[in-house]
Amino acid sequence: MADGNTITARGIPAAIAPPRAGTLQRLARRRSTLAFLMTLPLLAVIGGLVVYPFFYAIELSMLNKRMTRFVGLDNYVFLLGRETFQLVIFQSVLFAVSAVIAKALIGFVLAHVLHTLPARGQRKWRGMLLVPWVIPPAISTLAWWWLFDPSYSAFNWLLAGIGAAPVPWLGDPGWARFAVILVNTWYGAPFFMIMYLAALKSVPDQLYEAAAIDGASAWQKLRYVTLPMMRNIISITVLFSLIVTFANFDIVRVLTNGGPQDRTHLFGTYAFQVGIQSGDIPLGAAVSLFMFPLLAIFAIFILRGVSRRTKEGL
């Protein structure tokens, strides 16, 4: 390697020896140049698929419906005054917060149960519990849609079996909201489970042994050892899941298509309806960008906490 440590025949470091190769050649040989060239394809992909669409969406959200005139924040102001959009904000927050809490709790419990199983049984259960997460959500949601069907569904068949009245799972606003949250939880809980399981495995056994000798009960070990040791992974999974859940599209699209009476619309499905189906692309872009500032601030706070704890050795 022709880096600064190379020694010339007369013992002079190459970096201060008289230049022999061309400037371009030397630039190409530098490690930083090589590293930049190797990451260039990735940078191009990120630039093309993330950075450009993001800024293009911002630009679009500030145009009129025919995309001929710059209207500033008019689209955002218009959306805020619209009752349906206020409902979408409420529903998105309700959907994301309750689904993330449910996924985190179920994932945490499952991870603990798996962690206590012997290694052989654990592998088998881990594989089975991950299945919901590896099936494409559009396909698994179709199965759920059938389960929720008012006339032929398995759930209502079971209810009929015990003499209960059938439930309009996807026809009643309350039950429909419950259904989309349930399916999202079913789909996302394995992700939390696997992340928490990895975090649990990384907590040294000796900390639990030290806590046992210090006098901690099982609950106190969880409270004072497990949870503080998992705070970083909990923060990151919650942040990641919150962003993905806010942006959810496929489950609502397949299960309820936003209905009944727009009562299950989220930012993603509403943006699709407004922007693509109704042909108002600038308004759709404004819908899709609405949560960005809030999520960005939330992410900054969480990541700052993660960074601080990492420096403290957690």
Add this chain to the structure above:
Amino acid sequence: MAQVSLRRLVKKYEGDVQAVKGIDLEIADHEFVVLVGPSGCGKSTTLRMIAGLEDITDGEIAIGGVVVNDIPPRDRDIAMVFQNYALYPHMTVFENMAFGLTLRRFPKDEIRRRVDNAARILDIGELLDRKPKALSGGQRQRVAMGRAIVRDPKVFLFDEPLSNLDAKLRVQMRTEIKKVHQTVKTTTVYVTHDQVEAMTLADRVVVMNNGIIEQVGPPQELYHNPTTKFVAGFIGSPAMNFIPARLENGAGALRLHLPEGIVLPVPPERTKRYAPHAGQEVLFGLRPEHLTEEKPTDKANIATFQVRPEVIEPMGMETLVHFWLQGTEVSARLDPAVPAEVGRPLTLAADMNRMHLIDPRTERVL
């Protein structure tokens, strides 16, 4: 504070692997006992059974006269210092030390008093607000000891606490541990694989091998009067030389016939002890420090013989000389002023007063 009793203690793991094979041990109140032995000898398992971190397969453990077999660790009134310190990384030094007392709902003033007192003993007063990551290995070790001291338990358990420290710090912390024990006088069970640690710290050393106790005794007794080949070889550094020999009786005096024609007289005062073994093949055991250069002395029973050194290791305060007698490596400890050279004949003096004879079949010292 309390005495600790182990009675016919057995630990079996899955697949019928027996880690501890029925040991008996009585540890007195205030005593500092060190369990020493090679990896896999069962010493750590024994300590963990005393702590309650491992279930007991058979036998009994009593602390302060109370059988604790079915009592969980938190109710045994013990404190343990782990090899990798096991400090809670999210807590400050103060919180780490106070944790056990907080869980036991001690008043805040009492917690502060105890932590300050332990911090003073261990000289870590200025570290109380730091997190473990900001501490050096030695400081972490002190905090781990502090966490044990504040509890004022019946028994201290140490599981190879100095293994993660560098050689210099290990010596320093060894002294600290001894000092702390002299101050708090709590009954202590200490596990190590380092015989120097065992010898320097212990009131009594328990040498374990292959799940059993080979010998128990004060360090000097183990050094001078080992009862088995294992103990003779394990205690002392460099290890004792074991040279195959034949014990012969000639004209009322016993002699040892070593390889390469070396014949050493057995001290007359040992004749009665060894006479029944005359004519047998034995192992002649002699520590390197008892095989030195020839020097003017009025000591009786010094036998000399000539060797050709094959490896010489100058250590500063002494020189180690290694040579081979028909495939058996033998070491001698010489004064550094002795001009030893590889290949040049050297006369060595064996202090036969310190010799040991071992039966090669039973591996017991005769």
